[in-house]
Amino acid sequence: MRTTLQPGLTNRLTKYLRTTQQLIEEGRDAVSSKELGDYTGINPVQVRRDLNAIGFSGTRGVGYQAYDLVEAVRDILGLRQTYNIALVGAGNLGSAIAASTILPKRGFVIHDVFDADTDKIGRTVGNVVVKHIDELAKSVAEAEEIIGIIATPASAAQHVADLMTEANIRVILNYTDVLLHVPSHVDVHRIDPTAQLMHTLYYLTQAEGQEAS
Amino acid sequence: MRTTLQPGLTNRLTKYLRTTQQLIEEGRDAVSSKELGDYTGINPVQVRRDLNAIGFSGTRGVGYQAYDLVEAVRDILGLRQTYNIALVGAGNLGSAIAASTILPKRGFVIHDVFDADTDKIGRTVGNVVVKHIDELAKSVAEAEEIIGIIATPASAAQHVADLMTEANIRVILNYTDVLLHVPSHVDVHRIDPTAQLMHTLYYLTQAEGQEAS
DNA sequence: GGATGTGAACGACTTCACAGCT
DNA sequence: AGCTGTGAAGTCGTTCACATCC
Numbered sequence: 426m427r428t429t430l431q432p433g434l435t436n437r438l439t440k441y442l443r444t445t446q447q448l449i450e451e452g453r454d455a456v457s458s459k460e461l462g463d464y465t466g467i468n469p470v471q472v473r474r475d476l477n478a479i480g481f482s483g484t485r486g487v488g489y490q491a492y493d494l495v496e497a498v499r500d501i502l503g504l505r506q507t508y509n510i511a512l513v514g515a516g517n518l519g520s521a522i523a524a525s526t527i528l529p530k531r532g533f534v535i536h537d538v539f540d541a542d543t544d545k546i547g548r549t550v551g552n553v554v555v556k557h558i559d560e561l562a563k564s565v566a567e568a569e570e571i572i573g574i575i576a577t578p579a580s581a582a583q584h585v586a587d588l589m590t591e592a593n594i595r596v597i598l599n600y601t602d603v604l605l606h607v608p609s610h611v612d613v614h615r616i617d618p619t620a621q622l623m624h625t626l627y628y629l630t631q632a633e634g635q636e637a638s
Numbered sequence: 639m640r641t642t643l644q645p646g647l648t649n650r651l652t653k654y655l656r657t658t659q660q661l662i663e664e665g666r667d668a669v670s671s672k673e674l675g676d677y678t679g680i681n682p683v684q685v686r687r688d689l690n691a692i693g694f695s696g697t698r699g700v701g702y703q704a705y706d707l708v709e710a711v712r713d714i715l716g717l718r719q720t721y722n723i724a725l726v727g728a729g730n731l732g733s734a735i736a737a738s739t740i741l742p743k744r745g746f747v748i749h750d751v752f753d754a755d756t757d758k759i760g761r762t763v764g765n766v767v768v769k770h771i772d773e774l775a776k777s778v779a780e781a782e783e784i785i786g787i788i789a790t791p792a793s794a795a796q797h798v799a800d801l802m803t804e805a806n807i808r809v810i811l812n813y814t815d816v817l818l819h820v821p822s823h824v825d826v827h828r829i830d831p832t833a834q835l836m837h838t839l840y841y842l843t844q845a846e847g848q849e850a851s
Numbered sequence: 852g853g854a855t856g857t858g859a860a861c862g863a864c865t866t867c868a869c870a871g872c873t
Numbered sequence: 874a875g876c877t878g879t880g881a882a883g884t885c886g887t888t889c890a891c892a893t894c895c
Contacts, residue, residue, distance in 0.1 A: 430840070433863070439836040447817040457876065464817060468865060473877060485872040485877045502840050518734035525731075526792065527815045531832040571842070572835065579739065596838050598831050602740045604660040604677065612842075614834040618811050619744040621827040622785065623652040625809050627643070627715050629784070629825075646886070670854065681887060686855060698855045699895045 430479075435502060437475055440465040442498045446530070449491050457488035509536035509568040511594065513585045514576035515545045515555045518600060522576055523551030533572070537564045541581065558588065565592040574598045575605075586613075643692075648715060650688055653678040655711045659743070662704050670701035722749035722781040724807065726798045727789035728758045728768045731813060735789055736764030746785070750777045754794065771801065778805040787811045788818075799826075 430438075444464045448456055458476075462469035476482075476489065481497045483489035499505060510528065512519055512535050522528070523535050538550050539558045548555050556564065564570075573594040575585050582601040589597055589611075596612045599605055605613050643651075657677045661669055671689075675682035689695075689702065694710045696702035712718060723741065725732055725748050735741075736748050751763050752771045761768050769777065777783075786807040788798050795814040802810055802824075809825045812818055818826050 431863080432837075435840050436837050439833055442836075443830065443833070444817060447815075451817070459876080469876095470866070470879095471864070474864095474879085477878070483877055486875050487873075488876065502836060503843050504836060504839075508835075508839065516734070517730045517737070521729070521731035521734060525815070527830065527832060530815065531836070533832065533835065572839075574831075595842060596835065598835070602660075602738070602743065604657060604664070612838050614831075614838070616829065616831055617656065617740065618787075618827075618829055619740060619746060620652055620656070622721075622746065622809065622811070623655070623715060623717060623744070624645075624649050625825050625827070626717075626721065626785075627648050629808060630716050644885075672854080682854095683857095683888065684886070687857085687886090690856070696855055697895065698893070699853050701854065 430501070434475055434478065437465070437467055437471070438479070438498050438502060440467065441472065441475070442495060442502070442504075443531075445491050445494050445498075449495065453491055455484075455488040456491050456494065458483075460488075504532060507532050507534055508572055509534050509570045510572045510574060511537045511539065511561065511565050511568075511570045511589070511592075512574045512576060513539045513558065513561070513589075514574075514578075514581075514600075515540040515542070515548065515550050516576070516578075519574075519576040520550050522574060522600075523553060535574075536568045536570060537561075539564075541577075558585070561588055562592040565589075565594060571595040572598070574600065576600045579603050643714070647688055647691065650678070650680055650684070651692070651711050651715060653680065654685065654688070655708060655715070655717075656744075658704050658707050658711075662708065666704055668697075668701040669704050669707065671696075673701075717745060720745050720747055721785055722747050722783045723785045723787060724750045724752065724774065724778050724781075724783045724802070724805075725787045725789060726752045726771065726774070726802075727787075727791075727794075727813075728753040728755075728761065728763050729789070729791075732787075732789040733763050735787060735813075736766060748787075749781045749783060750774075752777075754790075771798070774801055775805040778802075778807060784808040785811070787813065789813045792816050 441461055444461060445456055458469040458472040461472045479501045510533055515538055523538055535551055535553060538553045538555045539561050540555050541558045545555050546557050573589040575582050577585055579601045582603045586605045586607055590607055598614050600616045607613055654674050657674060658669055671682040671685040674685045692714045723746055728751055736751055748764055748766060751766045751768045752774050753768050754771045758768050759770050786802040788795050790798055792814045795816045799818045799820055803820055811827050813829045820826055
């Protein structure tokens, strides 16, 4: 009986996963709920409740076994498989994304890179040769890609989104500034650094205002 | 009596702000709570409650006046001022960030760009001349910067974070993959595209598993 | 008709407090 | 001593349903 987990829980589990993976890289063996709470901004009690909810136990006085925790969460979230990604845009941003280690470490592989600029076709970005955007549909089908990243100039974003939709891409990561219009079965995620900034700055300026009292 | 808004609310307000601004760019005049809900993933009822909570009213049968809404939210969040940002890392990623329109549109200005590579010093990135990382403390003080962006290779990230902390930076946007250790008065935000991916893919694969029934 | 505004019930998250293991 | 595990109370967010107004 594999019941679907609640949205909030899956969200938090991914955070535990990322921070624990990184603590392991630092050589850590066990992690406490307090630590996970500090790094993720989630209440320690909530952390314990969540890990408990997925049937994972720690040892009192010590914490949770880091490696086991990672495995347990990956199992629960079904993150054992690798996903191929189609990246469109081979400029500065696209090159940076293709070269980054963040995606591969989490089981995502930039399998194809596309661009409309014929000068860029054939160049290598990351480990991948840049293809022309016209080949997107074919490549996406062949590599069974369901995730697309848009790292083009803003002016091309909607067009690329349309191409991706036609090619049966289901999830789009949008690094541009434009609001994409897509069918409801396609999930768009914006990478917007200001979202977090605005939120934080509100509290920062509030705090400053109160320091006078 | 300017009471501090609840965390959840400010978070949601920033989302309404961004999408409304972009709808305005598309020439839209009025927005409905349903639309805002669709684009932000927030329940329309919640949208109405939130706008109500900050004392902003729409017109029934029509929606909310887009321009007025933007102004109202900016007032409430105190986002009238402009913030200068210190960006460290003038490689592909740093260049892309400096050239992007996302930040300036929201009142953030990349005022200084730093790098450790002497070959890059003096080059222009975005509209800014790259300085050596040693000048960070001085520049940050002069421009009264409280926000720093780390767009360096992962190996340099912690060192840069230390420099920023010493220079009195209060908010750090971390584009690298490493877990930064900073004093508790410094806010670190990770730009991690996989966070949203993992969450979405969980539901996508769950749904596929159930299509058979 | 179409959208806002709002009461009421529900569910999720937070927090306190404390028992229990190592 | 330190950290997990958990009951219970309180707060916040979500959703349904429907009245209200343009």
